[in-house]
Amino acid sequence: MTALNRVPSLLTRAGTASALTLAAVGGSIVVPGLSGDASAATVAYKALQVAAAKKGSPYQYGATGPRRFDCSGLTLYAYKKAGKSLPRTAAAQYNRTHHVSASQRRAGDLVFFHSGRYVYHVGIYAGKGKIWHSPKTGSVVRLEKIWTKSVWYGRVG
Template sequence: MLVRGRRVVAAAGAQRGKPYRHGAQGPRAFDCSGLTTYVYRSVRVALPRTANAQFHAAKPVSRATAQPGDLVFWVHGKHAYHVGVYAGGGRVWHAPKSGDHVRLATVWSWREVHFGRVAA
C-alpha cells in the first residue's frame, strides 16, 4: 500500500493548479471526486464517480492509521459531500470549489473527516 499510496499522492500533486469544474474528471479540470477517480485510475484502481459512492466503497480507517494515498472524506450524517487524497501530515490534495483550483491544503473540520482505504 505504501508504494501505491506514494504514487497516488504524486499523481494528485501533478494536477496542482488545474481548475475546479463541477462534473469534471480531468485531465484539464476536476471536481473533488473527479480528481480522486483520475488519480486512482493512474494506479489501475477503479473508484465510483461521486464522493458519497467512494465513501461507501472505501474501507474505513482511523485517523491514527491513515496513510498517504488514502481518501479523506468530509461527512455529514452518513453522506460524504467532499473527498480528497490524504498526503500525510494532516494535509490533503483536493479540488475545493468553483473558482478555485487543485491544491494541497491542511485538513479542516476534523469532526467531519473520515478516512477510507480502497482495495487494489
C-alpha cells in the first residue's frame, strides 16, 4: 500500500495537514543525506531536494546552473527553484539569512564556512553533520561531512 493510499485512513486519525505531511515524508521522496525531521512542504526542504538532484554536476567558478555550479551558484539555484531569491555570493547570502546556532540548525539551512570574519564557502545543510555543496575546481556537487568548526548557519526567510 502506498502512502497516498493510506491518506484517507490517516485523515480521520491525524488530521488533514498531519496526514499530508506523513504521506509526503513517508512516501517515495528520497534524498540522500536528508535528516528525517524535515517537512516536505518547506522551501528549505525543496531547496535541499534540488541541490541533492544536482549530485555529480561539475564545479565551475562563477556558474549558477543548471549543469555547472560554484558553491554559491548551487545555493542560489536551489533556492530559486524552491521559490526564494538569494544574492550571488556566499558572503552576500550570509548577510541575507537569519543567523542560527548549530543547535538550532535544520536541514535546508545554509552553512557558511569562514576564516575570521571572511565567508569563503557555502553549502546546504542535509542533516547529520553533512552538506550538499560544490566544493572546488575539478570536483562535483556532492554530499560531504562538515570538516571544520569554523562555520555559521543561516536560515533563508
